[in-house]
Amino acid sequence: MALTPRIAIDAMGGDVGVRMMLAGAAMARHKHDGLRFILVGDEVQIKAALENHPNLRAASDIIHTDGVVTGEDKPSQAIRKAKSTSMGLAIDAVKRGDAGGAVSAGNTGALMAMAKLxxxxxxxxxxxxxxxxxxxxxxxxxxxxxxxxxxxxxSRNLVQFAVMGAAYSRVATGREQPRVRLLNIGSEEIKGTDEVRDAAAILRRAAGDLSMSFDGFTEADKICRGEVDVVVTDGFSGNVALKAVEGTARFVADLLKRGFSSSLRSKIGFLISKPATELLKHHLDPNNHNGAVFLGLNGIVVKSHGSANAAGVANAVAVTARLLEENVTERITADLARLGGSTLRMPRVQEESA
Structure with missing residues (x-):
């Protein structure tokens, strides 16, 4: 296997900062000893944290800066000070080719704006x-x-998202023909906005040229049923749906916790069902799925939850490494070439049916 390019870590990002980010990087390297890192942030703090992780220290270089993007910084503010912050310099390492990807647990809006620029x-x-x-x-x-x-x-954006999502799914799941669906308010072809229906028409025509299985729409209650591999939507609907899913998971977990502690009989029931509840807890733990990636850039940038623990940060690093090893950017480029620009310039569905 080819040597994985170095990964730049914004060591100052996240709710805990240097200690947690480096603990996560060290955990990732124990599982994948070919990983190498550029650690960006306050050198004194980084060197102190590395004392606990000699394996990570041996595979890392440090870029010093005492500048930090805060959670309160607006994207425009973050961009102006990009060259003096740990987040900005981590992204710059990817731009220069010194790192193949960057991981940050900092301000999402700032990370998106700086990475795109x-x-x-x-x-x-x-x-x-x-x-x-x-x-x-x-x-x-x-x-x-x-x-x-x-x-x-x-519709053009949604089609491009479908291509990128399918490429990511092939890397993450190993499924050669990911099942791709557009998020909609119903499964019928007449449902949804013009943009969603137009995107569906384009994908139906182009699916034969792409490594995906496309069969229309899915509704929000089907996202986690296991019936689909890629769900495509706009950022507004996607963010609302994601938070609804996460909120429901927390609600169920809290409801179970309250129910099991309500009486002596419930507590005994908890002890009997503990293996099942531990499995549920593991399945719903966001740290086990930590690491959201900005697809479509000339470089890999992965966002870790600010509250992620070491295992969560390690998972975000592992996501970055796998995307680099599997050349997801090249896969997207190849799929776009097969899709062809003419397909994306199709007339609208309404005009076709006129």
Whole structure:
């Protein structure tokens, strides 16, 4: 296997900062000893944290900066100070080719803005999309995008998201023909906005040229059923749906916790059912699916949850490494070439049926 390019870590990002980011990177390297890193942030803090991780220290270089993008910084503010912050310099390492990808647990809006400005979008992609893996009842996780990078999208954007999501799904799940669906308010062809129905028409015509199985729409209650591998939507709907899924998971977990502690009989029931509840807890733990990727850029940038623990950060690093090893950017480029620009310039559905 080819040597994995180095991964730049924004060591100052996240709720805990250097200690947690480096603990996660060290955990990832224990599982994948070919990983190498560029650690970006305050050198004194980084060196102190590395004392606990000699294996990571041996595989890392440090870029010093004491500048940090805060959670309160607006994207425009973050861009102005990009060259002096840990987030900005981590992305710059990807731009220069010193790193193949970057991981940050910092401000999502700032990360998106700086990554898009520095790396630019790939040829054939109008807008990058934020994609993440969600757990399902099936054998594979589901890729969902866009999760907030673009609040309004036209049919061309949605088609491009489908191509990128399918390429990511092939890397993440190993399924050669990912089942791709557009998120909609119903499964009928007449449902949804013009943009969604137009995108569906384009994908139906083009699916034979792409490594995907496309069969129309899915509704929000089917996202985690395991019946689909890629769910495509605009960033507004995607972010709302994601938070609804996460909120429902927390609601179920809290409801079970409350029920099991309500009486002595319930507590005994909890002890009997503990193996099942531990499995549920593991399945719903966001750290096990941490690492959302900005697809469509000339370089890999992965967003970790700010509250992720070491295992969550390690998972985000592992996502980055796998995307680099499997050349997801080249896969997207190849699929776009097969799709062809003429397909994306199709007349609208309404005009075809007139």
């Amino acid at each position: 520095a790396l630019r979008t790939m040829p054939g992609i109008d807008r990058p999309a934020l994609a993440a893996l969600l757990p399902t009842l099936g054998d594979n996780d589901v890729v969902m995008l866009d999760l907030g990078a673009n609040t309004e999208c036209d």
